[in-house]
Amino acid sequence: MTTARPIQRGKRYRRLINGLFAVGIVSLLAGMLIEQTLAGLVVYTVAVLGAIGTTTVLQYRSSVSLQDERERELGRRASSITFQLFGYLGLFTFIALFLLDATGRYPMNETAVTLLYAYAVICLTWGAIYTALRYRS
Amino acid sequence: MKNDLRERRETHALSQADLAAAVDVTRQTINAVERERYDPSIELVFKLAAHFDCRIEDLFDPELNGTGTDHGN
Numbered sequence: 001m002t003t004a005r006p007i008q009r010g011k012r013y014r015r016l017i018n019g020l021f022a023v024g025i026v027s028l029l030a031g032m033l034i035e036q037t038l039a040g041l042v043v044y045t046v047a048v049l050g051a052i053g054t055t056t057v058l059q060y061r062s063s064v065s066l067q068d069e070r071e072r073e074l075g076r077r078a079s080s081i082t083f084q085l086f087g088y089l090g091l092f093t094f095i096a097l098f099l100l101d102a103t104g105r106y107p108m109n110e111t112a113v114t115l116l117y118a119y120a121v122i123c124l125t126w127g128a129i130y131t132a133l134r135y136r137s
Numbered sequence: 138m139k140n141d142l143r144e145r146r147e148t149h150a151l152s153q154a155d156l157a158a159a160v161d162v163t164r165q166t167i168n169a170v171e172r173e174r175y176d177p178s179i180e181l182v183f184k185l186a187a188h189f190d191c192r193i194e195d196l197f198d199p200e201l202n203g204t205g206t207d208h209g210n
Contacts, residue, residue: 005161070166
């Protein structure tokens with residue numbers, strides 16, 4: 001009834017992108033299985049870079065839509081839930097680790113401190129992006 | 138959001154895929170709107186109303202008496 005719209009044209013590109021990711025993952029696993037990890041890793045890297053490159057080009061250099069509004073909304077909700085989950089989990093974990101360290105029951109090791117810094121960087125990045133978006137809206 | 142999209146679509150003898158192609162969303166999105174699992178954006182609401190040549194209020198009931206659902210539900 002109409003000529004192909006951006007979201008309809010995007011379907012075949014999504015299949016291509018998903019296919020590239022699948023090829024990459026299968027190659028990596030197969031490489032590990034037959035003790036050709038390096039070869040598997042090379043195929044994986046090429047496939048994933050191809051998928052990311054295709055996605056980027058389509059997003060910024062073409063009128064093709066890879067997702068419609070509902071799929072974008074689902075993605076935003078999934079990101080929000082994931083961030084909240086790890087946010088609260090991390091918060092309570094680090095409070096517990098500090099308490100254990102302070103009471104001398106479990107001294108914070110280097111890995112825990114590194115994770116704490118990574119957690120702080122993620123939270124600060126979220127805050128900076130949120131602030132930038134608030135000013136722009 | 139309550140709507141009579143399914144009735145309108147069936148009256149016009151359109152499949153979900155036909156309507157999805159006409160308003161440039163996926164068939165799953167049309168299905169979610171019909172099942173009131175997803176509240177469409179203003180842009181999509183306008184497209185649907187234009188497609189069926191009716192007013193938005195004829196197609197959607199926002200349930201303003203405190204029973205409406207959040208966007209994306």
